Amino acid sequence: MSAPNILLIVSDDHGYADRGVQGIHADVRTPALDRLAAEGVSCTDAYVTAPICSPSRAAIISGQYQQRWGGQWFDSAAFPPDDVPTLAEILRDQGYRTGYFGKVHYGGETVGDRACPPHHGFEETLYGLAGQSFGRLNYLHHSEDAVSSYGQPAAHHMAVQPLLSGDEPVEHEGFLTAEFGRRAAEFISREDERPYFCMLAFNAVHNFCWQLPESELAARGLPAFRDWTPDVNDSFAEWYDDVIVPNLPHGREYYLAQLELMDAEIGRLLDLVDDNTIVVYTTDNGGSTCNFGDNTPLRGTKYTVWDGGIRVPMLWRWPGHLPAGRRTDALVSTLDLVPTLAAAAGATVEATDGLDILPALSGETDAAHDTLHWDCEFQWAVRSGPWKLSWVADTPDTQHLKTYEHAPMGNGWSLTNLTNDLGEQQNHVTTEPTLATRLQTLHTTWRTKVGLPPLTVTM
DSSP states (O other): OOOOEEEEEEESSOOTTOSGGGOSOTTOOOHHHHHHHHHSEEETTEEOSOSSHHHHHHHHHHSSOGGGGTOOSTTTOOOOOTTSOOHHHHHHHTTOEEEEEEEEOSSSOOTTSTTSGGGTTOSEEEEEEGGGTTTOOOSSEESHHHHHHHOTTHHHHHTOOOEEETTEEEOEESOHHHHHHHHHHHHHHSOOSSOEEEEEEOOTTSSOTTOOOHHHHHHHTOOOOOOOOTTTSSOHHHHHHTTSTTTSTTHHHHHHHHHHHHHHHHHHHHHHSOTTEEEEEEESSSOOGGGTOOOTTSOOOTTSSSHHHHBOOEEEEOTTTSOTTEEEOOOEEGGGHHHHHHHHTTOOOSSOSSOOOHHHHHTSOSOOOSEEEEEOSSEEEEEETTEEEEEEOOSHHHHHHHHHSOOOOOOEEEEEETTTOTTOOOOOTTTOHHHHHHHHHHHHHHHHHHTOOOOSOOO
């Protein structure tokens, strides 16, 4: 059989509970993602490498822990070094044509540097540099006219700068989710004898979800909501508090509308691809509860090392190779995307922190990783088997996130058994001191391996 096509879909801040197949919320409608689950494999214990986007995305594209080049939080996040091959470069060298459509946010990117998709293996691109605009892309406006109309600093905060194709600016006024889906569909449908790798990185369902087409607002009976304008509103920080939980009217409805519209684009792509196509869906970090996402039954939100910040939906479909409707609780990570997709394409990856998880997905084995690690400097966690040890410092960072992003962080040591305490409510640090010490030692050893300094706080 010829090499499989590959469609990798990465969404933004999608809540763990917010898929119809989960059966948690009756108002969540995701028929395409539910179809993907029915026709493929659902990973219940899938994790990202960071509870925020930039460092997490660096690991997705490289298959390596981003801490190896110092990426722990927004201020240290960076694209992998030049000597680390990206997934696109690996597949390009294997004879694939490569396309990237969507949000880019690995750190403080500038046009033309390696973090931009055309400079790390993608031959066809339409993308926005979210690192130039508070980590977001506007859902509706990307043009010089929009920049002029919004004025500064609102144009920067509301992320209305033109998109890019290659290194050239591209203006687009219209719903960005639909445009990214359309461009991905065009790329997939193009006549070419080479297999394709298409990476589709939606900016949905990141805030600000009220940025919907007028027709959608009308059809859903939702009022329009105005973006921040400094001559009308208070300071951005004061305005921001009014557009997150619990203050934004219709906030959950806006979020669900964005989710439904993204799901519709995914559905169109599922209808388009053939059976010799691997389709993978995941998101960049845990759901953002301040943006009305829900992570039930997990504790926590984006920004935290509770499972709500780092455990994510992950779905794989490859007809004839992976069973339909299978669920696996194997411990897997977005680190595994690179080695798994490379292996499926017939390539080998020498330096990776991930695993080829095709055996775990197919049911050939029930196991994948023994241990996974997270480290944001002021908070860290390690999971080994069912046990998870975490530590959170009481610092200005954690206090800021608690107040500004409505993200309670916790404080101090926590040891939980995720098999019988998925919500991380029972702390076993004092009752299982030997186990806690063993996990701390695992994390200490891992920090040395990836080049981080020794822990400053130990039990």
